[in-house]
Ligand SMILES: [Mg+2]
């Protein structure tokens with residue numbers, strides 16, 4: 001019996017170095033032209049990292065330091081809006097928004113303020129049904145407060161604040177679509193994406209950014225070790241556009 005094609009497609013995008021070519025959490029360190037201030041921010045951030053604080057905790061301390069240096073919410077948002085979603089990826093989002101039975105989500109270890117700012121200024125926020133990331137908001141004093149998305153104690157492959165595989169699986173089970181009727185296309189670059197990629201099935205696809213750590217983790221040895229998923233290595237340029245179009249022909 002011929003296998004029928006899945007009826008729905010779920011695109012799950014990582015954000016940093018996937019939808020954009022920057023890392024939002026390090027881009028924020030370049031918020032000013034004042035090299036002394038940049039140097040202070042970077043030195044402080046590095047010392048927190050060296051003392052083994054988790055990434056989200058380091059971001060929390062960084063936002064506190066920036067607040068004490070009078071960086072306003074407007075300045076922070078305006079700085080994030082300088083990050084461009086590259087043209088090919090924007091075209092992909094526009095294309096996918098017009099495809100039937102297709103859903104787009106983001107799963108990212110950045111935060112809601114950074115991601116929402118960038119999506120909105122490109123007019124593409126409406127294309128995503130959900131953005132799974134660390135919740136953040138400016139408090140009444142203008143301090144950017146960030147929380148961990150959840151507490152991960154079960155997955156050793158993922159950081160303590162975010163297991164992308166768990167998020168993806170919960171999203172799929174809440175969407176009430178039969179798993180056999182769904183094909184997932186997971187796009188990512190980093191080691192934090194490996195866990196989600198590893199949980200996919202035969203009808204699914206992983207588009208891994210060439211030259212980045214996810215691509216190297218998806219080595220043939222690991223593929224024969226259990227990953228039965230279609231792996232696309234991509235520069236996330238026109239080659240990704242060609243691949244995405246091929247899914248709908
Ligand atoms: Mg990434």
Ligand SMILES: [Zn+2]
Nearest residue numbers: 155158163195
């Ligand atoms: Zn995980």
